[in-house]
Amino acid sequence: MAPGLNRSVAEDAPLLALRGIVKQFPGTLANDHVDLTIGQGEIHALLGENGAGKSTLVKIIYGVMKPDAGSLRWRGQEVAINSPAQARALGIGMVFQHFSLFEALTVSENIALGLNDPKDRENLEGRIAEISSRYGLPLGPHKAVHDLSVGERQRIEIVRCLLQNPKLLIMDEPTSVLTPQEVQALFATLRRLRAEGCSILYISHKLEEIRSLCEAATIMRLGKVVAQCDPREKTARELAELMISAKLKTQDYSQKHSAQGPERLVVSKLTIRSNQQFGTDLKEISFAVKGGEIFGIAGIAGNGQSELMDALSGEIPAGAPGNILLDGAPVGLERPRARRRRGGCFLPEERNGHGAVGGMSLAENGFLSAHIRGALGRFGLINRRRTQEFAAKVISTFDVRTTGPLAEARSLSGGNLQKFLVGREVLQQPGVLVISQPTWGVDAGAAAAIYEALVALAQAGTAIVLISQDLDEILLLCDRIAVIAAGRLSEAMDVKDATIERIGLLMGGTQTGREEEHVVPA
Amino acid sequence: MLFRLEPRGERSGFWSIGSPVLAILLTIVTMMVIFALLGKPPVQGIETFLITPIANVSGLSSLAVRAAPLIMIGAGLALCYRANVWNIGGDGQFTMGALAGAGVALALPNGAFWWEYPLVLALGVLGGMVWAGLVAWLKLKFNANEILTSLMLVYVANLILVWLVTGPWRDPQGFGFPQSAMFGAGATTPDFGSTSIHLGCALAPVLALVLWQILGRSVLGFQLRVVGQAPRAARFAGFSNARLTWIALLVSGGLSGLAGIIEVTGPIGQLTTTITPGYGFSAVIVAFLGRLHPVGVIFAGLLLALSYLGGDAAQINLNMPNAITGIFQGVLLFYLLGADVLILHRVRRIRPRATEAA
Ligand SMILES: Nc1ncnc2c1ncn2[C@@H]1O[C@H](COP(=O)(O)OP(=O)(O)OP(=O)(O)O)[C@@H](O)[C@H]1O
Ligand SMILES: [Mg+2]
Numbered sequence: 001m002a003p004g005l006n007r008s009v010a011e012d013a014p015l016l017a018l019r020g021i022v023k024q025f026p027g028t029l030a031n032d033h034v035d036l037t038i039g040q041g042e043i044h045a046l047l048g049e050n051g052a053g054k055s056t057l058v059k060i061i062y063g064v065m066k067p068d069a070g071s072l073r074w075r076g077q078e079v080a081i082n083s084p085a086q087a088r089a090l091g092i093g094m095v096f097q098h099f100s101l102f103e104a105l106t107v108s109e110n111i112a113l114g115l116n117d118p119k120d121r122e123n124l125e126g127r128i129a130e131i132s133s134r135y136g137l138p139l140g141p142h143k144a145v146h147d148l149s150v151g152e153r154q155r156i157e158i159v160r161c162l163l164q165n166p167k168l169l170i171m172d173e174p175t176s177v178l179t180p181q182e183v184q185a186l187f188a189t190l191r192r193l194r195a196e197g198c199s200i201l202y203i204s205h206k207l208e209e210i211r212s213l214c215e216a217a218t219i220m221r222l223g224k225v226v227a228q229c230d231p232r233e234k235t236a237r238e239l240a241e242l243m244i245s246a247k248l249k250t251q252d253y254s255q256k257h258s259a260q261g262p263e264r265l266v267v268s269k270l271t272i273r274s275n276q277q278f279g280t281d282l283k284e285i286s287f288a289v290k291g292g293e294i295f296g297i298a299g300i301a302g303n304g305q306s307e308l309m310d311a312l313s314g315e316i317p318a319g320a321p322g323n324i325l326l327d328g329a330p331v332g333l334e335r336p337r338a339r340r341r342r343g344g345c346f347l348p349e350e351r352n353g354h355g356a357v358g359g360m361s362l363a364e365n366g367f368l369s370a371h372i373r374g375a376l377g378r379f380g381l382i383n384r385r386r387t388q389e390f391a392a393k394v395i396s397t398f399d400v401r402t403t404g405p406l407a408e409a410r411s412l413s414g415g416n417l418q419k420f421l422v423g424r425e426v427l428q429q430p431g432v433l434v435i436s437q438p439t440w441g442v443d444a445g446a447a448a449a450i451y452e453a454l455v456a457l458a459q460a461g462t463a464i465v466l467i468s469q470d471l472d473e474i475l476l477l478c479d480r481i482a483v484i485a486a487g488r489l490s491e492a493m494d495v496k497d498a499t500i501e502r503i504g505l506l507m508g509g510t511q512t513g514r515e516e517e518h519v520v521p522a
Numbered sequence: 523m524l525f526r527l528e529p530r531g532e533r534s535g536f537w538s539i540g541s542p543v544l545a546i547l548l549t550i551v552t553m554m555v556i557f558a559l560l561g562k563p564p565v566q567g568i569e570t571f572l573i574t575p576i577a578n579v580s581g582l583s584s585l586a587v588r589a590a591p592l593i594m595i596g597a598g599l600a601l602c603y604r605a606n607v608w609n610i611g612g613d614g615q616f617t618m619g620a621l622a623g624a625g626v627a628l629a630l631p632n633g634a635f636w637w638e639y640p641l642v643l644a645l646g647v648l649g650g651m652v653w654a655g656l657v658a659w660l661k662l663k664f665n666a667n668e669i670l671t672s673l674m675l676v677y678v679a680n681l682i683l684v685w686l687v688t689g690p691w692r693d694p695q696g697f698g699f700p701q702s703a704m705f706g707a708g709a710t711t712p713d714f715g716s717t718s719i720h721l722g723c724a725l726a727p728v729l730a731l732v733l734w735q736i737l738g739r740s741v742l743g744f745q746l747r748v749v750g751q752a753p754r755a756a757r758f759a760g761f762s763n764a765r766l767t768w769i770a771l772l773v774s775g776g777l778s779g780l781a782g783i784i785e786v787t788g789p790i791g792q793l794t795t796t797i798t799p800g801y802g803f804s805a806v807i808v809a810f811l812g813r814l815h816p817v818g819v820i821f822a823g824l825l826l827a828l829s830y831l832g833g834d835a836a837q838i839n840l841n842m843p844n845a846i847t848g849i850f851q852g853v854l855l856f857y858l859l860g861a862d863v864l865i866l867h868r869v870r871r872i873r874p875r876a877t878e879a880a
Binding site: 082083313314315335336337338339340346348350353354355356357358359360364367368369371377380381382384 | 526533739740741742744747748751752754755757758759760762870
């Protein structure tokens with residue numbers, strides 16, 4: 001059955017209408033009388049700063065949370081959506097900002113678990129293959145989820161929704177971790193879905209994306225709806241200003257820092273077998289980063305970025321001590337704590353359960369990676385006062401919206417937690433900072449603040465390795481760039497010589513068999 | 523079905539405390555039903571089981587004596603479980619602790635208390651640690667599941683105990699009974715005054731409080747909690763999983779061993795073939811009922827101790843088998859695990875027309 005067909009309901013009623021939705025958390029009014037109307041076959045953007053209440057609102061629509069007040073009309077009929085299963089039965093699908101996948105299970109098992117109806121599970125693998133090729137979302141149905149990169153995990157969630165022919169698809173920051181090519185493929189998918197009559201509620205901080213994709217937008221600030229507009233008629237800057245109420249200043253980060261220091265991080269012939277079953281082995285990776293330099297590593301998710309991060313941070317030991325030199329010291333076999341003592345700081349891309357522990361407070365999460373350099377412990381005991389002060393400092397310096405250092409990490413909005421984690425590493429004054437996807441899910445204002453912090457750190461003499469799938473970000477910040485593909489790192493090039501085309505070729509060109517999937521822009 | 527469980531999307535603070543309370547209430551109701559089915563008056567039955575045993579001073583002191591090993595073992599297990607290490611072999615570690623300490627006590631029957639007693643206790647701790655250390659080694663070296671190995675080592679320890687007290691360590695003056703000689707004064711746990719309360723009864727809550735502080739305030743405790751909640755984050759922070767597994771097992775094994783040696787040098791006074799009525803297994807319930815929190819473990823330990831006394835009382839006063847203790851504990855664990863679902867889920871009435879066909 002085509003998703004748009006419906007017989008029983010008035011054609012002119014909007015697909016979904018929310019009125020006066022209120023949701024109160026301890027210390028935060030996350031939704032304050034929110035109204036939202038989504039028409040049939042419309043791609044509707046939901047915009048707002050980190051912590052504005054977007055994820056909370058869509059969780060209410062999807063039945064994950066209960067509103068304290070307000071009503072919800074689905075095709076003109078008042079409904080109470082009490083559970084995701086019920087939302088799915090109505091025809092609402094959702095791709096979460098934080099994925100809800102079972103690590104130990106395979107891709108197709110995870111998808112099967114999200115389906116209500118046993119008959120949906122028939123010939124599941126064939127249908128997964130069909131959807132993933134039709135929409136350009138490559139997936140191996142037999143891979144175990146714990147071996148997948150963030151980008152691949154996201155594809156599972158998207159495919160899981162599409163399998164159910166939704167009438168409303170909610171996407172909470174779906175493109176944060178996709179490459180430009182993947183984004184284009186996804187947009188083609190979404191436009192096709194719209195043509196088929198499916199509506200899409202789309203949350204993103206990437207305003208240009210929204211302008212090219214969406215025909216209506218609702219803008220939230222501090223839990224309230226502050227504007228409704230047609231994003232195609234606004235500039236990205238106007239949209240951003242609606243969100244944050246202040247004027248944005250344009251930044252040019254290049255030329256502010258120059259690599260003049262000694263080489264602080266030298267990686268030579270780093271070869272590592274991935275510790276994960278379907279991971280990517282690293283093959284003879286070599287590069288060097290000087291103090292004051294920002295070195296960018298571009299590439300499509302799952303090409304060895306997470307292994308490289310683990311090898312640099314010490315989670316996976318290198319083959320020999322000399323494979324990695326940190327300020328001249330051979331640290332290839334040292335553990336993460338020893339590397340931190342020498343001035344290394346690291347932030348992996350995945351925040352839930354890797355960079356942060358969701359069930360612990362921000363203070364404890366600060367302690368997690370900063371206790372050595374921040375001297376937050378003493379005589380084997382946690383120095384609570386210093387630990388809380390450190391967290392409070394991160395919170396205030398990076399404008400993290402939260403109730404304080406004792407808030408649980410999982411109570412923060414996605415972007416705010418990211419700001420906290422970046423701040424945690426930056427404030428440790430590292431000699432070498434390796435950071436992956438630093439602006440994943442943060443709003444434009446916060447991204448600018450993070451960029452400024454990184455640049456300031458480089459100016460102070462830190463060597464920074466920036467692993468990112470966001471080419472704009474890499475081109476904006478980095479002095480030199482290399483591309484990782486299938487576990488190999490390309491020659492480093494100066495940012496002046498780097499063009500999107502050249503990087504795109506390196507991303508796809510060296511990998512056999514993946515060219516068709518990741519079309520290189522002409 | 524009229525009701526359905528549905529994820530809350532977050533932990534309910536109310537139900538993490540409310541669940542054990544609900545479980546206890548349901549257990550009491552169920553016990554009353556069981557008493558009734560067995561033809562005993564339910565109210566009197568539950569009174570005999572839960573109230574009579576502690577209605578006087580001597581009952582209260584027996585409660586303390588029974589609770590001491592449960593609290594010691596349970597607190598260690600709580601720490602272990604927090605670190606995601608599932609040691610269920612407390613009983614074996616208890617037995618090996620008792621054996622290691624008793625070996626010294628039997629070899630040196632005339633030692634002076636001030637040096638022999640600490641030595642005996644230290645060996646008790648060591649014995650438990652070795653037995654739990656075996657579990658750690660098997661887990662880390664061969665990736666053997668600790669639930670299985672720790673459980674199987676319980677049976678091994680018990681066989682060693684039986685062999686020793688029926689063979690090499692049997693009391694030559696014991697008329698052939700399978701038991702060792704009584705320990706000397708230098709290896710006897712001191713009592714307080716005329717009651718049966720002994721040093722271990724005071725030590726157990728103190729140790730639980732110490733563990734609480736370690737878990738909450740020390741870097742080590744922090745590491746154990748992180749490795750339990752998010753192993754990848756522990757790796758990211760550089761906390762060694764192997765080291766923490768060792769520590770968790772050695773601490774819980776040491777505490778079980780201490781409980782064992784105190785039990786045999788105190789209330790029992792010698793080795794017999796039955797030095798534990800399953801304290802190590804009851805302590806698993808204690809740890810969960812106490813919400814894996816050392817302070818909660820103190821209360822849970824008292825309740826489970828009461829179930830042992832209640833079993834004795836039911837046997838004497840109501841002429842019931844003392845398997846009633848095991849039933850009580852099993853029912854309690856059953857309800858507790860069931861009620862714990864409410865921490866992450868809520869129960870909702872299903873209205874007939876709520877899910878219209880898509
Ligand atoms: N479970 C929770 N407990 C307490 N506070 C919460 C909880 N979930 C969200 N909040 C708070 O509600 C506010 C809105 O959060 P929400 O996740 O909806 O923001 P968002 O608009 O999605 O932001 P982002 O762009 O960063 O993802 C935040 O201040 C957040 O800290
Ligand atoms: Mg969000």
